[in-house]
Amino acid sequence: MKHLACQNITVRFGGVTACKGISLGIEEGKVSGLIGANGAGKTTLFNVLTRFQEYESGNVYFRGDPIDDKKPHDMASVGVVRTFQNINLFKGQTTLNNILIGAHRKLGNPLANLLSFPSARRNERSLVKRAIEIAELFGLETYLDTAVGNLPYGSQKRVELARALASDPEIVLLDEPVAGCNDEETNDLKESIKKLNRELGITFFLVEHDMSMIMDSCDYIYAINFGENLAEGTPAQIQKNPEVIKAYLGEE
Amino acid sequence: MNYSKNKNAPLTYRKNRLEVSRLKNVYARNSWVLVSTFVALLLLLPVFPFMKGWMAAQGALILIYVIAAQGQAVLTGYTGLVSMGHGGFLAIGAYTSALLTHHFGVDLVVGIIAGAIVTGMFGCLLALVFLRLSGAFMAVGTLGFAFFIGTIVNNIPLFQGRTGISLPANRVFGIEIADYGFYYVSVVLLSMVLLFMYSLTRSGVGRALMALRDAENAAQSSGVNRWSFRTIGFTVSASITGIAGVLSAHYVNYVSSEVYADIWYSADILMASVIGGSAMLMGPLIGGTFVVMVPFFLERMADFSYIFKGVALILVLWIAPLGLAELIGRPFAKRRARKLAELRNGER
Numbered sequence: 024m025k026h027l028a029c030q031n032i033t034v035r036f037g038g039v040t041a042c043k044g045i046s047l048g049i050e051e052g053k054v055s056g057l058i059g060a061n062g063a064g065k066t067t068l069f070n071v072l073t074r075f076q077e078y079e080s081g082n083v084y085f086r087g088d089p090i091d092d093k094k095p096h097d098m099a100s101v102g103v104v105r106t107f108q109n110i111n112l113f114k115g116q117t118t119l120n121n122i123l124i125g126a127h128r129k130l131g132n133p134l135a136n137l138l139s140f141p142s143a144r145r146n147e148r149s150l151v152k153r154a155i156e157i158a159e160l161f162g163l164e165t166y167l168d169t170a171v172g173n174l175p176y177g178s179q180k181r182v183e184l185a186r187a188l189a190s191d192p193e194i195v196l197l198d199e200p201v202a203g204c205n206d207e208e209t210n211d212l213k214e215s216i217k218k219l220n221r222e223l224g225i226t227f228f229l230v231e232h233d234m235s236m237i238m239d240s241c242d243y244i245y246a247i248n249f250g251e252n253l254a255e256g257t258p259a260q261i262q263k264n265p266e267v268i269k270a271y272l273g274e275e
Numbered sequence: 276m277n278y279s280k281n282k283n284a285p286l287t288y289r290k291n292r293l294e295v296s297r298l299k300n301v302y303a304r305n306s307w308v309l310v311s312t313f314v315a316l317l318l319l320l321p322v323f324p325f326m327k328g329w330m331a332a333q334g335a336l337i338l339i340y341v342i343a344a345q346g347q348a349v350l351t352g353y354t355g356l357v358s359m360g361h362g363g364f365l366a367i368g369a370y371t372s373a374l375l376t377h378h379f380g381v382d383l384v385v386g387i388i389a390g391a392i393v394t395g396m397f398g399c400l401l402a403l404v405f406l407r408l409s410g411a412f413m414a415v416g417t418l419g420f421a422f423f424i425g426t427i428v429n430n431i432p433l434f435q436g437r438t439g440i441s442l443p444a445n446r447v448f449g450i451e452i453a454d455y456g457f458y459y460v461s462v463v464l465l466s467m468v469l470l471f472m473y474s475l476t477r478s479g480v481g482r483a484l485m486a487l488r489d490a491e492n493a494a495q496s497s498g499v500n501r502w503s504f505r506t507i508g509f510t511v512s513a514s515i516t517g518i519a520g521v522l523s524a525h526y527v528n529y530v531s532s533e534v535y536a537d538i539w540y541s542a543d544i545l546m547a548s549v550i551g552g553s554a555m556l557m558g559p560l561i562g563g564t565f566v567v568m569v570p571f572f573l574e575r576m577a578d579f580s581y582i583f584k585g586v587a588l589i590l591v592l593w594i595a596p597l598g599l600a601e602l603i604g605r606p607f608a609k610r611r612a613r614k615l616a617e618l619r620n621g622e623r
Binding site: 105112 | 474475479482483490492493495500511612615
């Protein structure tokens, strides 16, 4: 039983079919990846998995249970979080606040929070403490009180990941996490993902264009082309797959 | 882990864990020192001899607008939803308390609590209807709400339309109060609202509202239910403006649809909030004062006050879109950022 899976997903935007009966499954505790050319339907599929996108037919399953009727904001409490391509941080807020919002699902009763009950205050203190710990994990403790809009790009990427981690997720889906990153930043992120996967057992799913990153990080890869499944397998298998080579990898 | 004892932790959160929570917000900035000073000033103002007559006339009015603008700020500044109909909430608060006081002779305190609750309920109801609309459509919808309320109070016999309802003398906890008493009650209420706003920006709910304002998709992926929390924003916003409404009725001990069906109050409240700065604690304080003082200073040309306010609104949106409070606070923010950087560098 896969941690997060989709079966036969079809998504149509007017006349364009972005996804045509795609199925994939994310194995628990592993790092999985999704590759495909631009326009292959990766982002659409990604949004389907995280319930930001409606689909015509098909099902999405979390540990075998259908989650088709879940809204995007329900996913965090299910244990599924996502990051955004080109980062989507709360620009005017501090790093600490950004991470704290990530921990929103642990907020408890909004009314108690609003009226500042002692239970809410205790909860807040523990949330702040935890947020600081997470920030330290990513080396962001010096930026805690800075507005994230002022941080360098690499740090913003780390804040995005830290925010995703704040909700104590079971599975983290990353949408082109190293887009626009230089080699050093890419390596940092690669190491972070590896460390989190191994030490905390978090399942990861990456959509990426950077081939070296995907091949290095992932245990299992899905390839899609023109909205349909193309191939799946370990990085080694994918690299040798003639279909994939023909459609995507070219010379490599 | 005790961060206060961790020698390697940066100064900003080693020294005092409260320091972190105080610095948490950059754009929903607190100027609690400034605000406390302002409140203290308000309390002491009547002591000055030249203030006496003026206080009775304008003082409480400024406070009423400030509270109403704070209510507007919760929705427009912190949740990011434009409402052009807060005059409707003002009316609901006013008439709730007016009817209770007129028919049952209740205490002003009861009127305030009832006004807050009833207006809050209307805010919740409004949210259910208008959250389905986006941006500009919601703005127009709320304007429609203001007209709707105005028409109701004008035509339904219960509210006595233009004839109005006159209210008995104000009583707080049984004690009758006059002008100065009312002024101080308003100051106390404003302080409570300010305290609430201050804690709101530091709370999880406030964070969720601002998250929805800044990046809705990111907020949702973090688990923020946009319907629930925007409804909370509406309810709180309405409630606070409702309190201002109650005060506005008891200020003159009279309610009439001639006043409350006038949609210019919605415009005034919106302008007060936007000109002052809707995402800052100090904003509505400046904005509310501005909106009341303009006609006061224009004296014989008071009819032109809306031209003046309109121009001011355009100028503010052009030059300092985050409001006058933000503009005034910029040098202080720069200094604070510099000090933080020094602290950080000093640690290395």
